[in-house]
Amino acid sequence: MYLTHLSLTNFRSFARLDSDVSPGVNLIVGNNAQGKTTLLEAIYYLSTLTSFQASQQRELINFLAARQPLAVARIEAEYQRGERTHHLEVRVIQEPNGNGGVRVRREVLLDRLKRKSSEVIGHLNAVLFLPRMFSIVAGAPAERRQYLNLTITQVDPRYTAALSAYNKALSQRNALLKQINERGGDPGQLDYWDELIAQNGATLIAARIQTLMELEDLAAIAHSELTHGAERLRLIYRPAYDPLTDPANQLSLPLDAPIDRRGYSEGEIAAGLKDALQAARREEIARGMTTLGPHRDDLHFLSNGIDLGTYGSRGQIRTALLALKIAEISWLKKHTHFWPVVLLDEVLAELDNQRRADLLRRLANIRQALLTTTDLSLFSPRLIDSGTIWKIADGRLER
Numbered sequence: 340m341y342l343t344h345l346s347l348t349n350f351r352s353f354a355r356l357d358s359d360v361s362p363g364v365n366l367i368v369g370n371n372a373q374g375k376t377t378l379l380e381a382i383y384y385l386s387t388l389t390s391f392q393a394s395q396q397r398e399l400i401n402f403l404a405a406r407q408p409l410a411v412a413r414i415e416a417e418y419q420r421g422e423r424t425h426h427l428e429v430r431v432i433q434e435p436n437g438n439g440g441v442r443v444r445r446e447v448l449l450d451r452l453k454r455k456s457s458e459v460i461g462h463l464n465a466v467l468f469l470p471r472m473f474s475i476v477a478g479a480p481a482e483r484r485q486y487l488n489l490t491i492t493q494v495d496p497r498y499t500a501a502l503s504a505y506n507k508a509l510s511q512r513n514a515l516l517k518q519i520n521e522r523g524g525d526p527g528q529l530d531y532w533d534e535l536i537a538q539n540g541a542t543l544i545a546a547r548i549q550t551l552m553e554l555e556d557l558a559a560i561a562h563s564e565l566t567h568g569a570e571r572l573r574l575i576y577r578p579a580y581d582p583l584t585d586p587a588n589q590l591s592l593p594l595d596a597p598i599d600r601r602g603y604s605e606g607e608i609a610a611g612l613k614d615a616l617q618a619a620r621r622e623e624i625a626r627g628m629t630t631l632g633p634h635r636d637d638l639h640f641l642s643n644g645i646d647l648g649t650y651g652s653r654g655q656i657r658t659a660l661l662a663l664k665i666a667e668i669s670w671l672k673k674h675t676h677f678w679p680v681v682l683l684d685e686v687l688a689e690l691d692n693q694r695r696a697d698l699l700r701r702l703a704n705i706r707q708a709l710l711t712t713t714d715l716s717l718f719s720p721r722l723i724d725s726g727t728i729w730k731i732a733d734g735r736l737e738r
């Protein structure tokens with residue numbers, strides 16, 4: 340799939356932007372603080388309805404516009420998905436809340452009709468690569484869970500629904516655990532939430548098991564090519580609740596022992612998780628929080644048996660991440676039947692010549708990529724000739 344047009348209104352630094360986008364490689368060249376990352380953020384936001392840099396939606400609304408009680412940041416794109424043309428629009432709306440303050444809400448329109456977020460996530464597929472994604476490999480576990488969630492929601496609406504239900508149930512259950520801990524009460528009240536956590540949690544765990552196996556296969560091939568066969572990449576899923584019948588024994592296994600959990604059905608995982616919650620109930624009441632379940636999962640990146648999160652060199656981590664992103668592109672193609680739009684924010688500057696050449700060679704196969712840079716000389720003359728070059732300055736994009 341590929342974007343043909345992008346319009347932004349009061350989105351961050353862009354009061355107004357209206358531009359065609361070319362198929363193939365789009366190189367966006369500009370100095371610092373001209374809006375390069377913002378452009379990619381806008382496109383990724385359409386894809387996932389999540390900003391990779393705003394903690395609150397209101398940050399997306401242009402500062403000046405947001406001084407008024409009523410302000411709307413609007414992102415609109417026209418894109419080609421197979422034979423069909425679609426129009427996607429997201430409005431982030433700040434409006435008076437009736438008490439003298441303001442509130443922020445969102446509207447999503449696909450082909451001009453209002454839709455629920457869950458119906459739209461993953462309609463426009465994108466793969467994003469930022470230098471700071473280093474943290475997927477070497478940062479906190481929450482970064483890896485976020486990565487898994489954003490990736491799987493692109494192809495699996497059931498996962499999206501389960502994630503939302505799980506998170507709601509989790510905060511209710513945690514509140515109840517805390518309340519029972521502090522003020523006492525009937526622990527039987529937890530049964531209802533245990534059930535929801537187990538059902539939805541099982542959907543998440545099963546999808547993570549499957550996805551990580553698939554991504555590992557694809558990433559290992561890319562990684563082997565990138566390292567000329569010298570290193571072997573493995574993605575190791577470490578679920579907080581492990582459906583393996585005897586997780587106690589598994590802890591003594593080496594991290595890279597091959598474990599295939601695909602034999603467990605969702606029903607089996609749910610039943611096991613529910614039992615585990617029951618068994619942990621006293622302890623969870625004492626701690627006032629839910630300690631088991633996919634909100635505590637982790638994932639390890641191993642190269643030749645070495646955990647890159649702990650022992651990886653910068654170059655090794657970068658290569659593993661590049662392999663992961665390459666895997667994600669073909670994984671999305673496999674599941675959606677369309678090439679995703681690839682968004683690379685100043686990634687090339689971070690790569691050595693060989694890895695840069697490898698990445699650019701792969702981009703030649705896909706339908707569309709947007710690459711930002713402050714320095715056009717990083718790109719080969721051939722790529723510059725075959726791509727579309729955009730100059731970005733003062734909120735304007737010019738071919």
Ligand SMILES: Nc1ncnc2c1ncn2[C@@H]1O[C@H](COP(=O)(O)OP(=O)(O)OP(=O)(O)O)[C@@H](O)[C@H]1O
Pocket residue numbers: 350351352353369370371372373374375376377378398399400401402403713
């Ligand atoms: N809500 C907002 N309203 C107005 N301006 C904003 C808003 N949020 C961010 N900005 C500004 O937008 C500008 C462009 O930011 P962006 O990160 O897109 O630049 P960039 O071209 O990627 O720069 P760099 O090369 O440094 O990465 C920044 O000066 C930033 O302060």
Ligand SMILES: [Mg+2]
Pocket residue numbers: 375376377684
């Ligand atoms: Mg930037």
